[in-house]
Amino acid sequence: MNRPVVCVGALVWGPDGRVLxxxxxxxxxxxxxxxxxxxxxxxxxxxxxxxxREEVGLELSDVLYAxxxxxxxxxxxxRPAHLLLVDYFASVPSHEVVPNEExxxxxxxxxxxxxxxxxxxFTRTLVQRARQVGR
Numbered sequence: 001m002n003r004p005v006v007c008v009g010a011l012v013w014g015p016d017g018r019v020l021x022x023x024x025x026x027x028x029x030x031x032x033x034x035x036x037x038x039x040x041x042x043x044x045x046x047x048x049x050x051x052x053r054e055e056v057g058l059e060l061s062d063v064l065y066a067x068x069x070x071x072x073x074x075x076x077x078x079r080p081a082h083l084l085l086v087d088y089f090a091s092v093p094s095h096e097v098v099p100n101e102e103x104x105x106x107x108x109x110x111x112x113x114x115x116x117x118x119x120x121x122f123t124r125t126l127v128q129r130a131r132q133v134g135r
Contacts, residue, residue: 004070005081008048009035010060010088011126013135014095018108020056021117025102026078030120033087034058034103048088056106057098060090067129069122076120087126089135111135 011033012020021031034055038047045063052058071083097106107117114127 002082004084006038006084006086007035008038008044008051008086008088009033009126010048010052010063010090011066011123011130012052012058012060012090012092014092014108016095018095018110019114019130020058020092020097021107021109021114021119021123022056022103023105025104027076027120028078029118030076031117032120032123033126044086045088048090052090055100055103057096058092058094060092062091064089066126066133069125071122074121085122087129089130
């Protein structure tokens with residue numbers, strides 16, 4: 001029996017106040033934030049810290065829960081899936097991205113500049129949340 005998959009992601013602020021967005025292999029050419037699946041026995045915060053380390057080589061600080069979203073058979077995702085997306089805000093000490101094989105492209109941009117990118121709808125919602133809470 002298939003079950004929803006729990007995933008984490010983070011909108012991170014670099015030292016100059018810009019945020020990191022990435023284009024990955026899994027969102028059909030759309031831009032989003034780094035993240036991935038939670039492993040069995042792993043806390044959500046441990047998972048987001050690990051995923052950011054693995055995908056972009058960044059160490060998180062000031063990790064703050066942002067929101068939870070559901071992606072149920074989203075056409076934006078590369079295959080049919082039911083994903084529970086737990087989103088965080090965080091800070092990173094450096095802009096030096098060390099991408100893994102999942103990251104096709106990345107950019108450090110202001111929150112307002114994200115509007116110029118084709119973000120997946122879930123990341124667009126996360127950016128709107130950042131504006132609401134004054135990040």
